[in-house]
Amino acid sequence: MQCPVCNKSLVTINTHGIEIESCSECDGAWFDRNELPQYLSNKADSDWHNVLLNEKQLKTNNDFGFNGGGFCPKCNQAVEQISIPDLKIKILKCVGCMGVWIRRCHLQPLTQWYITATPSQKLQLKDYDDQADTWEIEEDAPLGASLLGLIKDDNPTRSFPYTTASLIIINTLIFIYCLYLKDNTFLLMVPASLLSSPLTNIHTVFTSMFMHANIFHLIGNMYYLWVFGDNVEDRLGPIKYLSVYLFCGVIADFTHALVTDRPDLPTLGASGAISGILGGYLLLYPKARISAFSLVYFRSIRFTSPAWLYLGVWFFGQQWLNAALGSCGVAWYAHIGGFISGFLILLLLKSLRWL
Secondary structure, three states: OEOOOOOOEOEEEEEOOEEEEEEOOOOEEEEOOOHHHHHHHOOOOHHHHHHHHOOOOOOOOOOOOOOOOOEOOOOOOEEEEEEOOOOOOEEEEEOOOOOEEEEHHHHHHHHHHHHHOOHHHHHOOOOOOOOOOOOEEEEOOOHHHOEOOEEEEEOOOOOOOHHHHHHHHHHHHHHHHHHOOOOOHHHOEOHHHHHHOHHHHHHHHHHHHHOOOOHHHHHHHHHHHHHHHHHHHHHHOHHHHHHHHHHHHHHHHHHHHHHOOOOOOOEOOOHHHHHHHHHHHHHHOOOOEEEEEEEEOOEEEEEEEEHHHHHHHHHHHHHHHHHHHOOOOOOHHHHHHHHHHHHHHHHHHHHOOOO
16 A cells, blocks of 8 residues: 555554554645544553654654545545635545545544534544445436436546547547548548558558448547546546557457457447556445436436456446457457456556656
8 A cells, every 4th residue: 555645665664453544754644534533532541642743853844744634555547635614624535435645743633622522523533434335226317318328437537638628639639630531541541451561551450440330429429438437537637647558459359350350340449548548446445426317127227336346347237248259340349359458557557656
């Protein structure tokens, strides 16, 4: 686990049944959901408090280590800076798992405040809304509020996703441009041509990645990119995010070229690259809430599920199943290759602490 402020490794302290992750570098301590009130209620246990306070001589600058937010060491979602009621103390709180980062030197004044705080004040430090692994179903959801089975994710970002927005604009402009081309076949990726002469045709891997067959193909891909891409971009930054996007698109095209039984048919679309972003999203935000819909007996059922379940059904129940059945018209293995490559490249970046 890494500190959300300085990105250094956290050391686990096991005390009284609670595991607190401590950072000796930036004077921080990480508490999982509702562990901070539990810690504060053990105000009589001075030894426990000293374990956290005496790791090193603590700095007293109230702004030390705060940069306006980081990423949760538990679930990788964004953390936001908030103020403790009635105190000039700031903490970082995860918008997903509700874990809390606080400076260790602030634990003593916070403990003293907690002793005299009213029950309603104490409740402000707690959070009981734990639905990360549950379903929420709302019948008769309006079809007009959804698109292609996906509505939105409940996973805020720290900044506007300029790279994702730029990719959407570029894809849209290229789609419009291709409408006026008399012949755009030289831009399409043909598996047989790519494998037989990769250096000559490598450009088609990239050009086809920004082309779409029709308006519905474009809208569907861009909507998925907008919903899932903003958070991955927020975590990676624009350069690494764009690199992962293009890398997954290349892997997706070569995966399709190697396994397709119709190497003469040209392919196009950003689905492979976007599938890679979905794979990265699954690794980074498995418990993020996804709102979607499905038709059951001709009725629209809206549901909310964790990302690992939604993307698991998308991958195994749609992409893998259709590929195994040999369904025509879609490069299923391109989606599979892109998804797996996105997951693995993010796993590598995370293990190297390049996130």
